[in-house]
Amino acid sequence: MNMLPLSESGQLDAEWLADKIGQPVESAQVRNMTTMGGMAGSFNHLDIVLQEKSEDGTNKKLTLVIKTIPEANLQTSLTMNLWREANFYNLLADKLPENLVPKTWYAEGDPETGRKVILMENLEHHIPCGVFFGPGNPNNWALASKLDSMVEAAGGQTAAEVASEVFKLHARLHAQFWKSEDMLKNEWLQGAPWLVGKGEEKWNAQQVRLFRFSSWHRVNFGVTSTHLDVFVRVVLVRCRQ
C-alpha cells in the first residue's frame, strides 16, 4: 500500500484521509488483511474515527474498504492494466444509475507502477452472488458447508432469480454507454484501441498470455496444482491414471 501514508501499525494519516473524504478525521486504523479482491488486489477494512460528535458526545465512526495491489502482484497489475479500475471509479461510475456500483471516496491508479488505491463503500454485510449457485464452482469450495445457511438467511432465492437481477444491472451498465463515441477516447479501457483499429501487437500478445494462463496450458505444462473437475474428465478427457 505504498500510495497510502500508512504507519507500520496500520494507522492511516488522519490529515491525508480527511482531505480525501472531506471530513475532519481523528484517527483511522486498517484491519482484517485478506486475500480477496479480484485478480491481483487485496481488501482491507478501514475503521475511521471522525472528529464530528454524535448526540451522545462520542466521535462518529465510519468504516470503509481499501482496495490495493500488493507489492507481489504489481507486475500482474502492470501487465493486465489492473490499475484502470481507479479510472473507472473516477471517470465513469458517477454516470451510472445510483447504487449500481460501490460508492467511492478516493481512487488513484498509477500506470507506471501498477499501484492502485481505492477507498470504497463497505459492503461486508453483502455476500457474493456466487453462493446461490451451489458448491460446484471453485469459488464456493471453501464455503461449501455454509452455502445453504447463507442462502436461507438472504431469503432463499434461486440461482435463476439471482441471475435475473444481476442481468438487469448489467443491462443498465451496458445501456449507459451503448456505442458511446466518447468512450473510444478512453484508451485505458480494455478494447478501446482495438475498436479504432489500433493495438494489433498488444492484442496478439494478450492472446498468448490468456492461452498460457488457461488451465489447459497449465495442466499440460505441469505449472498448476489444479485438479480437473470430474465433469471435465468425463466429458472432455480420459485421464491416464
Added chain:
Amino acid sequence: MIKADYDKMLKKIEDGESPVEYSEHFLACMKHSFDSVSWKDFQEQIHSRPWTVVQGDCHAGNALWPSKPGMERGVTLIDFEVVGLGSGAQELGQFVISHMTPEVRRANEKRLVEEYHTELIANLQARGLDEEASKCVLECNISASSACAVPS
C-alpha cells in the same frame, strides 16, 4: 504468436507427455479455434456487433447480494479491474457458463436473455436512444452466450 504456443503444446500431447489423454473431438475443436485466431477476423467481429462498456470479468462472484432481506443497499456490481469496451451479450455468456449448472442454464437462459433485453431497451429509450433501441433484436435460439441484442 499464439499458434507457436499451441503447436508446442500439441506436440507434447502427441508425444504422450501430457498428463491427460484428450478426445479427438476435443482436440479438433481446439485446433479449429486456435487456427482461427486472427486480428483481421477479430476486427470484423467487433465491428459487426454493438459494443459498450462491459464489466469485463462478469461472473456471479463479482456481484454482491444483501445477506439479509430488507437491507437498504441492494445488489451491487463489483470488481472493475478489467473494465473495457466489448460485447454485452458476451459477458452475460461468461456469467452463465462460470456458475450455472447446465440444467439451470437450459431451463432459464431464454427468460434471462429476454429480461436483459427488456431492461436494455427500456434504459436506452430512457436515454433518448430510440433508434439504437429499435436496432436491438432479440435472438435466443441456442444459448445465452450466443444470443442477445444484435443489430438487425
